[in-house]
Amino acid sequence: MESNSEMLDKKELLQRISTGDEKAFREFYYLYYQKLVSFARWYINSIELAEDVVSDVFFNLWKARNSIVGIVHFDTYLYSAVKNGCFNVLKSSYYKRVTLGVDELEMEAYIEPDGSDSKLMYGELNAAVTAAINNLPERCKLIFKLVKEDNLKYKEIAEILDISPRTVETQVAIALKKIEQELYPFLK
Template sequence: MSVSKKMSEIDIFQKLKSGNIKAFEQIYHKYWPKLFDQAHRRLADDEIVKEFIQDLFTELWQNRETIKIHTSISSYLHQALKFKIYNYYKSQQVQERYKQFIDTQRPPHLTNNITEERINYIDLHQALKHSIEKLPNQTKLAYKLKQEGGLTYSEIAATLKISTSTVEKHIMKALKLIREELKHFIWLLFILF
C-alpha cells in the first residue's frame, strides 16, 4: 500500500471516528462490493450475505469511536465479516446438534411437537449473544477472536498488542461471566456442548 493511500485511509477513518457521515458513505461504497464477493463465495444465500454486510456496517458506525484498526480498513472489514460467517456456521452446527438431540430424546408421542424445544434454543442463543455483548470491551474482543475467529492465544495477543497471559485472563473472565449469565440455561448448555 502506498504512503499516500495509507494516509488517505487514516484520514477517512479519523473522519469516520468523529462522526463524519460522508466518510462512512465513502467506506461503505468502496468496500460493500468486495465484502459481498467475499461472503458470497462462502454462503450461497444472497439475503444472508446482505444481512451480514449490513450488520457489519451498522456495527462500524455504532462503534466508530471505540474501534481500533491496526492494519487497514479493508483488513478490518474483511476479518470482521469472516468472524460473522464463522459464527453463522458455528450457530448452524449447534442448531443441528440440538435438533439431533431433541429428535433422539423426544418420546414417540411428542414427535410432532418441537415448538418448545425451538423456543428454548432461540432463548439460549439470544441470552448467549446478550451475555457476550455485556462483556467489558477488551474481554469481549478477546473472546470473539477466540470463539468466532478461531485465533490462538498468541494470535489474539499479537492482534490486541497484549501478552498471552492477559489474553488467557480475558478468556477465563469471559467464560466465567457468560456461565454466570446463563446459569438458568445450564441444563441446556450441558446437552448442547
Template structure:
C-alpha cells in the first residue's frame, strides 16, 4: 500500500489538475487492499468490487473539494467501511457490526525483504497460526501489521475502544507465539511479531 505522503500527492494532483493518471495510479495501488477490507464486511466479491468502485467514483466526483489529509489511508478505509455498511443495508442484510461474524484471510505477516528471507515452511506455519485466530483478532492483526495502522486508528475505524484493540492484539500475538513456541524455536520471528 502507498504511504500517506504518496496518497496525498496523488490526491492533490487529482484535486488541482484533474489528473486522470494520478487517479488511475491511486486506484491500481489501493484497489486490492480496499477490496480485501470491504470483503471482510460483505463476503461477496461482486459487492466488494462495487464498493471500491463506488468509493473511487465518489472520490472523482468530489475531487475539487479534496484537501490534504493527515491520514489519507485511514480516510479511505473508513470510506470503504461506510460504503460497505450502506451496501449491507441496501442488500437488506444485518446492518449491525459484529466483528466476530466477519472473516478475513491474511496475505502475509512479512513486510520487508529481510523478513521475506524466512523459509517457506516457517512462513506457512505462521500463516496457519494467524489464520486460526478468532475473526476479531485477525482483523485487528491485519490492520495493524499489514496495513500499518496505529491502535487508535484501528479503534476509530472499527468503532472499538483503544483498550479493546490492545487486548485483541495481545490475544493474537499470544496465540501465535503459543502455537509456534516462538520464544524458544524462533527468537527472530518472535521479535518481528512483537513489534507494535
C-alpha cells in the first residue's frame, strides 16, 4: 500500500513531467521500468520484446505528457498499457507464443543471529520461500507478485487483469495458504 507521501511524490513527478521536465521523467522511468518489464514477461516470453513494450509505453507517455496529470489511477493506467502492448505483440504475425517465463520473486526473511548457522538457516528459508512462490499456479503467482512486490491494490489488479477484486482477494489467500503449507517446517 502506498503511503500519502509516496502518492504526493508521484503526483509531483507527474506534474513536473507534464511541463516537460526530462529529469522528472527519468526518475519516473527508473521507478517503474523494472517492475513493468517483469510484468510484461508474464505475457511475453522474451525479455527483449518485454523491454520494447515497456519502452513504447514510456515513449507514448512522454508524447502525451500534457494530459497525464488528469489520470486518476496512474499505476492501473501504466500496467494496463503494458498489458495491452503485450497483447498487441502476441497478436502480431512476427511473434510466436511459447510458454510464459517468470522472473523469480525474491522475498526477505529475518532470522535472529543467535549462532553460526543463522546464515545457513536464512539461505534455506529464502530458498524455501522462493520455491513456494514458484510452485504457485501461474495466475496465482502473477497476482501475488503484483500485490506483494509491486504493491498494487486489489482493485487496481482487478482492473489490469480484467477480473473481479474478489478473485484477486481469493488468489492472494490461496497463495498465502500454499506458501504457509510449504514453509511449515520452518514455522516453530
